[in-house]
Amino acid sequence: MGKNLTQVTTTFYVCDGGSCRKAGSDPVMRATRAYLRNQGLWDTTHTIKTRCIGRCEDAPAAIVHPGDYWYKNLDAQNVIKVMKKHLEEDKPVEELLVFKEGSTVINSDKERPKKVPKPFSLVEDEDLGLIYSTRGFSTDQYTYPLFLYLAETKGPATLTFPHGQTHSFRDIQSVEYGKYQLEVVFNDATLAFTLAGIPKTEPMALQRSRVLVTEFFYEAFRPEKRGIRLKDKMGRLLAIIWLDPADDTVWNYCLKVQLGMSEVLIQSED
Numbered sequence: 001m002g003k004n005l006t007q008v009t010t011t012f013y014v015c016d017g018g019s020c021r022k023a024g025s026d027p028v029m030r031a032t033r034a035y036l037r038n039q040g041l042w043d044t045t046h047t048i049k050t051r052c053i054g055r056c057e058d059a060p061a062a063i064v065h066p067g068d069y070w071y072k073n074l075d076a077q078n079v080i081k082v083m084k085k086h087l088e089e090d091k092p093v094e095e096l097l098v099f100k101e102g103s104t105v106i107n108s109d110k111e112r113p114k115k116v117p118k119p120f121s122l123v124e125d126e127d128l129g130l131i132y133s134t135r136g137f138s139t140d141q142y143t144y145p146l147f148l149y150l151a152e153t154k155g156p157a158t159l160t161f162p163h164g165q166t167h168s169f170r171d172i173q174s175v176e177y178g179k180y181q182l183e184v185v186f187n188d189a190t191l192a193f194t195l196a197g198i199p200k201t202e203p204m205a206l207q208r209s210r211v212l213v214t215e216f217f218y219e220a221f222r223p224e225k226r227g228i229r230l231k232d233k234m235g236r237l238l239a240i241i242w243l244d245p246a247d248d249t250v251w252n253y254c255l256k257v258q259l260g261m262s263e264v265l266i267q268s269e270d
């Protein structure tokens with residue numbers, strides 16, 4: 001039988017993402033559950049392992065509800081203190097909090113600066129000539145939304161492969177994200193892009209096919225010629241998404257959503 005949620009008053013969400021596991025989330029969860037079992041608090045307190053909760057620098061991290069209390073630097077000892085405080089006094093352990101409802105600051109000991117793409121810079125590219133380019137983020141938290149946007153808006157853009165094969169996003173039917181790969185279905189072809197991280201146990205060819213570089217560029221002498229280059233880990237070109245020179249829609253989406261740039265001064269060498 002599942003947990004009787006009608007009896008639950010407090011829930012501990014213990015992060016079980018990669019960074020937290022490395023930092024010791026397993027002992028934290030074990031200590032938490034053993035304490036609840038032995039104290040007879042099992043039925044009224046729920047414990048849930050989560051995937052990454054976005055505070056890897058504070059690993060092992062956890063969230064306590066009610067109250068939206070975010071904890072940092074947990075271990076098998078201090079998590080007991082946290083539980084006792086919540087369950088016996090309905091209060092947080094302030095010194096271990098990274099955030100609580102209503103806070104305007106993040107109380108982290110290891111806060112990392114937000115990563116932002118570099119500004120566009122002028123480069124002499126061996127394939128494209130003189131271009132302004134910058135690298136975007138290439139995790140699937142960015143690449144999947146990019147393809148989804150192109151599919152939902154139907155471009156205007158074209159996908160070009162190194163061997164010359166070209167598909168217009170106007171002819172796209174769907175995008176389907178499987179285990180690791182995004183299947184992009186056009187009227188006349190179905191293509192696959194590896195977007196997710198691939199475990200080392202998977203075939204090397206699959207690991208190597210992952211899109212790991214997304215490069216946004218425009219030509220220096222014709223700024224309206226612009227696009228996105230997708231490359232693998234070795235810097236090999238996988239495909240180029242060329243944007244319609246007469247339509248700014250996708251380019252503006254790229255600047256705002258993919259690169260987080262509110263305003264870009266487009267430079268031209270003319």
Ligand code: FES
Pocket residue numbers: 015016017018019020021051052053054055056057059061
């Ligand atoms: S892995 Fe736990 S916060 Fe990211």
